[in-house]
Amino acid sequence: xxxxxxxxxxxxxxxxxxxxxxxxxxxxxxxxxxxxxxxxxxxxxxxxxxxxxxxxxxxxxxxxxxxxxxxxxxxxxxxxxxxxxxxxxxxxxxxxxxxxxxxxxxxxxxxxxxxxxxxxxxxxxxxxxxxxxxxxxxxxxxxxxxxxxxxxxxxxxxxxxxxxxxxxxxxxxxxxxxxxxxxxxxxxxxxxxxxxxxxxxxxxxxxxxxxxxxxxxxxxxxxxxxxxxxxxxxxxxxxxxxxxxxxxxxxxxxxxxxxxxxxxxxxxxxxxxxxxxxxxxxxxxxxxxxxxxxxxxxxxxxxxxxxxxxxxxxxxxxxxxxxxxxx
Amino acid sequence: xxxxxxxxxxxxxxxxxxxxxxxxxxxxxxxxxxxxxxxxxxxxxxxxxxxxxxxxxxxxxxxxxxxxxxxxxxxxxxxxxxxxxxxxxxxxxxxxxxxxxxxxxxxxxxxxxxxxxxxxxxxxxxxxxxxxxxxxxxxxxxxxxxxxxxxxxxxxxxxxxxxxxxxxxxxxxxxxxxxxxxxxxxxxxxxxxxxxxxxxxxxxxxxxxxxxxxxxxxxxxxxxxxxxxxxxxx
Numbered sequence: 001x002x003x004x005x006x007x008x009x010x011x012x013x014x015x016x017x018x019x020x021x022x023x024x025x026x027x028x029x030x031x032x033x034x035x036x037x038x039x040x041x042x043x044x045x046x047x048x049x050x051x052x053x054x055x056x057x058x059x060x061x062x063x064x065x066x067x068x069x070x071x072x073x074x075x076x077x078x079x080x081x082x083x084x085x086x087x088x089x090x091x092x093x094x095x096x097x098x099x100x101x102x103x104x105x106x107x108x109x110x111x112x113x114x115x116x117x118x119x120x121x122x123x124x125x126x127x128x129x130x131x132x133x134x135x136x137x138x139x140x141x142x143x144x145x146x147x148x149x150x151x152x153x154x155x156x157x158x159x160x161x162x163x164x165x166x167x168x169x170x171x172x173x174x175x176x177x178x179x180x181x182x183x184x185x186x187x188x189x190x191x192x193x194x195x196x197x198x199x200x201x202x203x204x205x206x207x208x209x210x211x212x213x214x215x216x217x218x219x220x221x222x223x224x225x226x227x228x229x230x231x232x233x234x235x236x237x238x239x240x241x242x243x244x245x246x247x248x249x250x251x252x253x254x255x256x257x258x259x260x261x262x263x264x265x266x267x268x269x270x271x272x273x274x275x276x277x278x279x280x281x282x283x284x285x286x287x288x289x290x291x292x293x294x295x296x297x298x299x300x301x302x303x304x305x306x307x308x309x310x311x312x313x314x315x316x317x318x319x320x321x322x323x324x325x326x327x
Numbered sequence: 328x329x330x331x332x333x334x335x336x337x338x339x340x341x342x343x344x345x346x347x348x349x350x351x352x353x354x355x356x357x358x359x360x361x362x363x364x365x366x367x368x369x370x371x372x373x374x375x376x377x378x379x380x381x382x383x384x385x386x387x388x389x390x391x392x393x394x395x396x397x398x399x400x401x402x403x404x405x406x407x408x409x410x411x412x413x414x415x416x417x418x419x420x421x422x423x424x425x426x427x428x429x430x431x432x433x434x435x436x437x438x439x440x441x442x443x444x445x446x447x448x449x450x451x452x453x454x455x456x457x458x459x460x461x462x463x464x465x466x467x468x469x470x471x472x473x474x475x476x477x478x479x480x481x482x483x484x485x486x487x488x489x490x491x492x493x494x495x496x497x498x499x500x501x502x503x504x505x506x507x508x509x510x511x512x513x514x515x516x517x518x519x520x521x522x523x524x525x526x527x528x529x530x531x532x533x534x535x536x537x538x539x540x541x542x543x544x545x546x547x548x549x550x551x552x553x554x555x556x557x558x559x560x561x
Contacts, residue, residue, distance in 0.1 A: 020375040020387070024363070025540035026474045026514075029376065029387075125534070134515065135474050137534040192336050192344070237349050238471060238478065240378050240385025242342050264380050264471035272339030275390070297403045300340035301390050308391045 001067035001118065005149040006100070009061035011218075014120070014139035014151075015259075017050040019128035023263040029243075030130045030138075033111050033218060033259045036181050036279035036307055037075030041115035043311045044072045044092050044175060046319030052122065052129035054114040054145070060103035061145065063114075068096045068158045070117040070171070070322070076109025076283060082168055091174035092117075092318075094158065094325075096167030109283040117322070118153035133218075133260070156326065173321060180310050181279045187295040191246065193236065193268035201228040205270070206292065210254065214286045218260040221281075223290065227252030230268065241265040244273035244281070258282065276303035331358070333414060335407055341390050343406045345414070346383040351480060351508065355382045356468045360545050365413050371406070372396060379544050380469045381478070386410070426546045430512070430527050432461075432503050433558040438526035445488050445505075445522060457552055459483045460524065465510060467546040475514035475532035477542035482508045494520035501526045503550070514540075528553075528561035 005012070017038070018031030032038040032055050039049040058078050065071075072092040073080055080087040080103050082095055089112075095101075103112070122129055122140065131139025140151060197205070210225035228248060241247070245257045247267035256273060257265070259282075273281055274295060284290065334346050345362060347355045363379035366386060373392035378385040386406065393402035434442065434457045442453045449456070465479035472478075481487075482505055490506045498504075498513045504521025513519060514531035531541045542548075553561075 023376045023378040023387075024470060024544065026470045026472060026476050027540070126539070132474075135532070135534055135539075137539075142534070189337050189339050192338075192346070234349070237351055237381045238469065239346070239380045239383045240338055240342065240344055242338050242385075242387065244339050262472050263378060264469065269338070272337070274340050297337055297340050298401045301394065301401050301403070304340065304390050305394060 001069075001155055002150050002152045003063050003065045003069075003116075004151075005061050005145045005147055006064050007062040008144070008146045009056055009103075010059050011057045012061050012145040013055050013131040013133070013143075014052050014122065014129055014145075015055045015131060016052045016129045018259075019126055019130050019132070019138065022126055026263055027126065027132065027135065028261060028263050030132050030218075030260050031128070032113065033282040034075050034113070034279040036177070036311070037111070037283075038113040038115075039311050040090065040175060040177055040314065041072045041074035041113040043315035044074070044090060044173070044318050045070060045115055045117050046315060046322040047115060047117070049311060049315065051115065052120055052139075056103070056112040056114060057110065058103065058106040058112075060112070062100065062102045065095055065099045065101070066097060068094065068167075069153070070094050070158070070325075071101075072115050074113050074115075074175075074177075076112040077107040078103035078112050079105035079107055080112075085168045088170070088174065090177060092171040094169040094171065099167050110285045111282060116153060118156050121152040121154065158326070171321070171325070173318065175314055177310075180307055181276075183277055183280050185291045185293040186277050186281055187274045187300065188246070188271035188292050189274060189297060189300060190294060191269035191271045193248070194270055196230045196232070196234070196268050197248075197270065198229050198231055201230075204228065206294075208291075210290045210292070212284050212286050212288050212290070216286050218258055220255045220257045220261060221284070223254040223256065225254065228254070228270075236266050236268055238264045238266045241269065242272060244275070244278050245269050246271045246273070256281065274300035274303065276300065276307055335410060337403055338385055340403070342385055342387045343403060343410065344383055344385045345410055348382050351381050351468065353466060353481075356466070359384050362413065363544075365416070366410070369409070369413060371409050373402070378471075380471065426543070428542070428546050428548050430529060430548060430550050431553040431557070431561065432525040432527050432550045433553050433555055434525040435555045437555065438502070438558075439524045441488075441491070441522040442524050445486065445524070448488065449485060451485065456486050456524070459486050460505075460510070461550045461552055463549075465548045467542050467544050467548060469544050470540065470542050473513070473515055473517055473532075475540040475542060477511055477531075477546070477548070479510045479548055480508050482510050484508070488522045490520040491522060494518055495523075498523065500531070501528065503527060526558070528558050
């Protein structure tokens with residue numbers, strides 16, 4: 001059982017929620033940019049949250065399924081279509097052997113996640129399925145997917161399902177996740193070097209809109225905005241950074257580190273995006289705006305916990321429904 | 328240990344840092360490494376990664392996992408308490424053996440791209456620069472930036488050249504460089520601004536190995552000179 005990439009997208013990679021335990025070797029965790037959506041695509045199929053998925057950007061791939069499966073898309077809306085049927089996000093669909101998935105328009109968001117019911121037959125690299133492009137390891141052959149790539153998956157019998165609409169059968173449950181992740185301001189935890197900024201710069205930072213520049217990728221988003229100043233030019237010795245760390249560059253501009261960030265950095269850490277708001281940030285595209293505000297760790301933790309509980313309830317309900325379907 | 332300075336702070340909501348000061352110094356670095364080992368041995372629930380650096384240790388953790396054991400405290404405060412307890416103990420590095428590693432380097436002109444420039448600035452001969460670089464033991468302060476990139480120090484002040492004003496767009500694997508008091512080797516092709524003085528035939532990163540990376544923080548490294556012929560036949 002497998003699916004084949006008929007036409008490659010601009011960047012399609014196999015990712016899970018990251019490779020933990022190797023940063024002290026300089027191997028960054030990587031993983032999906034929008035953890036909430038990736039986990040949601042799995043949860044809607046009753047699957048383990050951290051199962052590997054395909055992270056898709058736009059222009060997107062064309063994929064042919066060589067055996068039937070149940071699939072679910074979550075995250076960005078690239079107007080997905082299967083054999084001329086419009087597909088909804090956040091709703092599983094049974095498709096037949098030969099079905100072709102394509103994405104026709106970049107309507108909103110920047111990363112779309114594809115999960116299928118069966119387990120992908122891939123080997124882990126250092127305990128994770130995430131693709132580390134720098135190291136050329138993990139995922140599918142350590143690289144982005146190309147035309148002709150054939151990815152195998154486990155056998156599951158779907159013989160009790162009758163197909164309607166030429167191999168396309170939408171299942172009757174759907175998630176409406178917007179409330180869980182949408183936010184007007186991106187909330188931050190103060191960084192250790194926040195007080196390096198002048199008082200004027202601190203005010204400017206909180207009052208300004210920043211734009212995602214065109215230099216925005218899985219490693220980080222350079223922001224465009226009012227230049228910020230520090231009180232003294234001290235060198236920061238290389239130290240820990242994370243997914244969501246806002247660094248102040250020597251030219252006064254900011255960069256927010258994303259999933260493929262390096263393990264350590266030497267630029268002042270002004271603030272960090274809270275985990276619960278990373279999904280919203282990860283779905284922003286060049287020229288989209290950001291406004292920032294501060295919150296505290298306790299609030300940030302509770303917001304993350306809430307998202308987790310939502311995903312768990314989706315997964316719980318879906319796993320019963322999937323079991324029924326497979327019987 | 329208790330009298331010594333440290334600060335503990337959040338790195339976002341899912342990581343915590345113990346920082347011993349904004350310095351590059353062997354004693355402080357050893358404190359950070361000892362703490363990192365102690366955290367590993369303590370095996371606290373919910374830890375995803377432990378990242379020692381020059382003078383700090385960052386611990387990345389799973390908030391949801393840690394909150395399962397909470398009776399109202401934040402995951403951050405639970406982690407902070409655990410780390411404070413560890414800091415109150417003497418964390419001698421008793422188990423980890425300090426490894427001694429010898430790295431062969433060809434300093435010939437075809438690899439030592441910046442040696443002539445360094446000679447001009449320092450008024451040393453190329454041979455003297457090589458002699459100085461190879462006559463010292465360096466400590467790996469941390470591994471970061473790229474898989475297997477070891478930041479080693481401290482370089483003799485006579486050859487401690489600052490980074491190049493214009494970084495190169497491509498430095499292939501194995502090239503040995505100097506940036507101030509640091510020396511290091513590029514494990515993968517990468518852009519870079521370090522002063523390039525030679526090349527090693529050794530692989531510092533190999534994705535096929537169970538331990539894909541050669542260096543670890545705490546290793547002691549010595550360089551020795553080899554000929555171009557030895558380099559190609561390594």
